[in-house]
Amino acid sequence: MCGLAHYFESEGLSTVLVGFVREHIEAIKPPRSLFLDFPMGRGMGKPNDPAFQKKVIRAAFELFDAPTGPVIEDFPEVIPVKDGRMGYALPPELILSVDDIGDVDTVLAEVTAEMEALRPDYDRAVAARGRTTVGASGLAIEEFAPFVSGFLGGEIPQSPRKGMPAIPLLKLVVEDLEAYYTETRTHRDGIDDLELMGKWFWEESKAGRMLLLLEAVSVASDNRVMLQIVEMSLMAPRFWSEGPLPGTSAAGW
Amino acid sequence: MTKIPEMPAVGRGFISNLDLPVVDDPSWTQPVPANERRISIVSTAAVHRREDKPFSWLAKDYRAFHKTDRDLVMTHVAVEFDRSAWQQDLNTIIPLDRLEEMASDGEIGSVAEEHYSFMGAADPVTMEKSARQAAARMKQDGVNTVFLIPI
Numbered sequence: 001m002c003g004l005a006h007y008f009e010s011e012g013l014s015t016v017l018v019g020f021v022r023e024h025i026e027a028i029k030p031p032r033s034l035f036l037d038f039p040m041g042r043g044m045g046k047p048n049d050p051a052f053q054k055k056v057i058r059a060a061f062e063l064f065d066a067p068t069g070p071v072i073e074d075f076p077e078v079i080p081v082k083d084g085r086m087g088y089a090l091p092p093e094l095i096l097s098v099d100d101i102g103d104v105d106t107v108l109a110e111v112t113a114e115m116e117a118l119r120p121d122y123d124r125a126v127a128a129r130g131r132t133t134v135g136a137s138g139l140a141i142e143e144f145a146p147f148v149s150g151f152l153g154g155e156i157p158q159s160p161r162k163g164m165p166a167i168p169l170l171k172l173v174v175e176d177l178e179a180y181y182t183e184t185r186t187h188r189d190g191i192d193d194l195e196l197m198g199k200w201f202w203e204e205s206k207a208g209r210m211l212l213l214l215e216a217v218s219v220a221s222d223n224r225v226m227l228q229i230v231e232m233s234l235m236a237p238r239f240w241s242e243g244p245l246p247g248t249s250a251a252g253w
Numbered sequence: 254m255t256k257i258p259e260m261p262a263v264g265r266g267f268i269s270n271l272d273l274p275v276v277d278d279p280s281w282t283q284p285v286p287a288n289e290r291r292i293s294i295v296s297t298a299a300v301h302r303r304e305d306k307p308f309s310w311l312a313k314d315y316r317a318f319h320k321t322d323r324d325l326v327m328t329h330v331a332v333e334f335d336r337s338a339w340q341q342d343l344n345t346i347i348p349l350d351r352l353e354e355m356a357s358d359g360e361i362g363s364v365a366e367e368h369y370s371f372m373g374a375a376d377p378v379t380m381e382k383s384a385r386q387a388a389a390r391m392k393q394d395g396v397n398t399v400f401l402i403p404i
Contacts, residue, residue, distance in 0.1 A: 001297050001373065001377070001401055001402075001403040002273075002274075002377075003273075003274040003276075003377030003378065003380075004295060004297070004371065004377055004380060004384050004401060005399075005401055006274075006276045006279055006280065007380075007381055007384040007385060007388070008295070008384060008388055008391075008399045008401075009279070009280040009281065009282050010280035011385060011388035011389075011392070012282050012392070013282060013388060013391060013392070013396065013397060013398065013399045014282045014283070014284040014285070014290075014397060014398050014399070015282075015398075015399045015400075015401055016398075016399075016400060016401070017400075017401035017402070017403070018401070018402055018403070019403055020403065021257065021268060022254065022256070023256065023257050024268075024271075024273060027273045028273055028274060028275075028276070029276065029279060030279075030401075031279065031280075031281055031282075035254075037254050037255065039334075039335050040333060040334035040335065040403075040404065041334035041335030041336060041337075041338055041339065041345075041346070041404055042335060042338045042345055042346075043345065043346050043402040043403060043404070044344055044345050044346065044348050044351070044402075045345070046338075046345070047338045047339075047341035047342035047344075047345045048341060048342045050344070050350070050351060050354070053344055053345070053348055053351050054351055054354075054355070057348060057351055057352070057355070057400075058360075060400065061287070061361070061400075064284040064287070064290075064398075068281070069279075069281055070279070074254075078254075081255055083261065084255055084259040084260045084261060085260065085261050085264065086255065086260070086264070086333065086334065087333050087334050087335050088335070089261065129341070130323070131323050131324055131343070133325070133326055133327060133336070133339065133340050135303060135326055136303075136307060136326040136327060136328050164307070168307075168309075168310070171330070172307065172328060175327070175328075175332075175336075178336070179336065179340060182336070182337045182340060183340045183341075186337055186340065186341050187341075192337070192338070192341060194335040194337050194338070197337045233263065233331075233332065233333070234310075234330055234331065234332060235332065236332075237332050237333070238263060239263055239264050239267070239331070239332065239333035240260070240261045240263065240264045240333060241261055241262070241263050242261045242262050242263075243262050243263065244262075244263060
């Protein structure tokens with residue numbers, strides 16, 4: 001992001017950015033920067049809080065008054081993060097193995113039942129918000145769990161989406177699945193707590209368990225891209241963990 | 254403040270090892286007065302309209318969306334950032350409604366017709382060509398100010 005600021009500025013456009021990693025801002029020196037001590041994914045700080053969002057925007061836009069740069073200011077309010085991590089992380093000890101899979105049909109049936117139970121609340125959430133972020137994969141909600149469970153046998157299934165191979169599609173389906181759950185819960189229970197949402201989905205839900213089984217399949221896979229997904233922490237949230245997933249180096253990047 | 258040495262091991266290693274671009278001769282464009290600013294948002298959240306092509310994992314291209322678009326999806330490759338906030342309120346990452354309000358109140362000049370999204374996981378050096386293409390589109394729209402927001 002800091003690098004992009006230089007390109008736009010050199011095109012004759014005045015830029016200001018907000019950023020979460022102060023050391024990077026200091027190193028790349030974009031013209032005008034507002035450092036935010038917030039969790040990543042929350043650039044304007046708080047959802048459904050227009051007053052707070054405008055405070056952030058106004059603090060950023062005040063930097064246009066600086067006569068010279070680069071200028072870096074700190075936004076004065078902090079949204080705390082837990083243990084130095086900028087987002088939710090799975091407990092390092094929560095790891096499943098392929099031996100935990102058992103009967104794939106049973107895994108699928110449990111997730112399907114769980115999703116069906118959530119559906120009325122999901123529909124209410126979408127109606128209330130007038131939008132949903134579910135659907136990046138292009139699959140219907142009913143297709144998410146069957147598609148993911150198709151990987152649990154160790155084979156790569158056919159992609160149902162034209163022009164997109166199965167593994168990149170899997171990545172999007174995993175995102176859709178999580179969004180289906182968290183969009184439902186944040187609306188139903190009126191909560192905004194990324195740690196609670198992560199814990200509920202990844203540690204307590206049947207869908208989260210299915211994805212941890214998928215992670216185990218990925219670690220054991222001889223498919224380079226499946227292994228890359230876990231090496232690069234692209235599926236299960238282990239980026240902020242205190243060590244790599246056993247069997248991986250976490251050095252894929 | 255969360256400093257890199259205080260971050261947990263996996264993320265600390267990744268963030269510490271990133272190759273950061275070095276800009277020897279940085280540009281400085283003098284801002285126009287606040288009430289003349291026409292503002293375009295640039296996000297690195299890899300969001301796009303539902304019907305657009307998803308971003309590839311290290312995409313160097315961009316997607317444009319209109320200031321009235323709200324039906325956006327995200328195809329960012331990384332999972333280290335919270336998604337629950339933007340699920341609840343798009344303005345948490347792309348504050349189009351806030352900018353429209355500020356334009357109505359005269360705090361800024363206007364909101365651009367188009368806004369832009371990139372894949373934040375990609376090396377920004379590979380995005381230069383796309384960034385300059387986006388800048389050309391902005392200037393055609395009379396944009397003079399860019400608000401950059403990471404994810």
